[in-house]
Amino acid sequence: MKKMLPVICLLAAGSAFAQVPMQTTQDYAQGNRLIINGKPLFISGMNIAWHNFARDVGDQAINGTTFTNTYLKPIKEAGGNAVRWWLHTDAQVDPKMNMSTGAVTGIGTNTINNMRTVLDSAYKYGIVVSMCLFSFDLLQNDGNKSQDEMNRNYKFLTEPANLDSYITNALGPILDAIGSHPAIMAWEVFNEPEGMSTEHGWATQKIAHSNIMRFTSKIAGEVHRRTKKMASTGIHEYSSGELSRYTEAKLKAAGPDNDGYLDFYMVHHYPEYWGANGSPFKHPASYWNMDKPILIGEFPARSWGNGTGYTAGKANETAMTITAAFEYAYDNGYCGAMSWSMTEGNSAKFGNLSTTAPALTNLYNKHPNDINVLAAPASSSSARSSSSVALSSSSRSSSSSRSSSSSLAASSSSRVSSSSSARSSSSAAPSSSSQASSSSQASSSSSSEEATPIILTQTQLTSNHSLQYYNLKGIPLGSVKPKEPGVYIVKNTKTGQIQKVAVK
Template sequence: MTNSTKTTIFLAILLFVTLVSGQKVPFPSGFVETRGTQFVLNGSPFLFNGFNSYWLMNVASRPNERYKITNVFRDAAAAGLTVCRTWAFSDGGDRALQFSPGGLDFVISEARNYRIQLILSLSNNYHDFGGRPQYVNWGRAAGVSINSDDDFYTNEVVKRYFKNHVTKVLTRINTMTGIAYKDDPTIMAWELINEPRCQVDYSGKTLNGWVQEMASHVKSIDNRHLLEIGLEGFYGDSIEDRKQFNPGFQVGSDFITNNQIKEIDFTTIHAYPDQWLPGQSDNVHIEFMQRWMTSHWTDSRTILKKPLVFAEFGKSSKDSGFSISVRDSFLNTIYTNIYELAKNGGTIDGSMVWQVMAEQMESYYDGYEVVLSQNPSTTNVITQHSNNITALAHSLNRKFDKLKHKPNNV
């Protein structure tokens, strides 16, 4: 029996035990909400270990490949992963969402079957799957005067295109569940745009205006789901000394002011020190990650007073000196830091590793891929963090229950 087969059997058994034991994760009968710096679900604190699989809808648009979505959700659930972030956009080109949205219907339906909630991103900063460049190209084709991709944030025609897309997605009736997306608790949150950047204004003010407008539009259609921006966490001009935590550059976003918009429910950070600090040692990368997490945890807790999600992080196999053990050590260090911050005052309520893939997806590999059925040691690291976060959530729930039943005169 191969290691891959053993791991698959192990994951299947673990999933079965999870689903029939007292540790069973309930399907969300309500919507995840925020209470101060905490997520709550059905009135109780909600913490999660999650993952990114951006490719789900793209692959699901081919019915003969949908088993890959099923396999990933099955293995993720067995590893205790309960939230998945994925794309709800494919603008123009091959298998565009606007022409064949049935793939996303299947993704949401299958996530529901495995008790996994979704964070759905509505657009991309980059040209992959369309994104900002596609929107401004549509504007040019319609005769609109366009100077650069950054006109995505300011041009009225292009902004209307994006609003139309948002409206169509949020109000869609899922053909497999019969539930409108805006009414489906399988969806935890919407994300406005993956990693927004703006070269014409590094202060964050241009992006701020766009976020305010689009966040108001989303909430006018759907005020039940949570909403986040999709920020990497770069600091802008609002608090000058925070720039010391940036990796030596700005990208046109401002973690503080962008997240102060009242329609934004929680904050996010991404971190890729191997890309942002190339040529530096693993120790330097870890030190950067610790400062990055701590500064954003502090600001989310004390200034923004909103929950924080570490929405993207990973270790690339393209790095010199990479090995599975190096990746496992890196992830374990990150997870340990997340757990300690969550334990000592909350605020960081979720994390999502980049990225989980199914078998036979080599054409999608970007160096950060984790195939749970083929990488048992990495799967064990992820599962252990899931167990730790689940135990912490149970502890918080017990404390919460005691406070609820505490007499008012005590």
């Protein structure tokens, strides 16, 4: 008969996995970490980017179980901690707009509910979500928009009063309802807005870049005023000309909005378009000489270069395995890396979860305390909200206030067409991360093992209580005591007590 030796690691005030309250601590970016809900994190994950292109929000209710099992749970099982999710995207169904003027009149009946459903599940699994509001697809017509819709979107982006109507009737209600959800990594204004710029964009219709800057500044300002979360945007490339557009001073002036800045930069890279000079995987983050931390927000989900399925253009010049890419980002000053994508239609070229999973597992095994959202830093008890679960100690410390110093693929038709083809696929590739999930039940990070144990009797542990078991990555295992020897997390659902137990 197996023995269960209960050990308290830390007690969480309140239920950790019940209905999730908004956080009260301020997130910020510092150096090569994002401090989210009091926990310094290296972001290691993937783009989802959508389950149903432009329709994950709106009047239609999302299936939370399907979304969780298809995207969130597999990322967690692979050892990742983050996903990027596109929301309004090209405004096909949300927000609601006046067709003739481009003014926003409201949001879908399930927009907030769908966001909350996904975020609550992400919190349960220890996943943070980049909430990407819009994309250059607003002005890209792949046969999915009428000319009236294209004209409406153009007016929405170029007329200041229409942006004000979006803030009043859509963004404001969203941020007030779920804007400070602890599972939010950041509110991301745009995906690759340069694609719709008159300067060198590739979208069907284009606007002056000054409109993009004003829009970005105003949205970021609202995020900072209304929430405890960070603001960012998905920048198309690592050229100095693109990155330097979005400095704090330039964005504040563009609004104008004194709160309208980005806390960190999310920049994309597709090696077929750029040689070593334009690659984040050949230069440390400091090379770009920016005023905020940098996260690699998109790059192929597979190895690239000779001998791989990704050899187009200049890919051979910077050949790299996907595992080495994640390691390079971690070792060279970036605050995270998120590959593209779980729903990519052309997965033979770009890869998918099955090709990225080994890299996520490798990085987690090497640096669990920097990736595990559920592992709390040793000094974070005062910084985390009362509902946060703290499972292990770490040498890292964090501040509950924003740091003063951190107040914080090239344009081509092939990139667009590959993005378009991806929209036809709404299901993710099956996960190949069994290694991560099977090993996670019996293994733990060194910091978890080093926590000073407090021994309880079996009666104290189980008397009049309902228990739920999790592995050390926070993945739910159910209410039945695990039989496989190893260390587990057990949560008392009545008292909210979180404990670590050893099954022998």
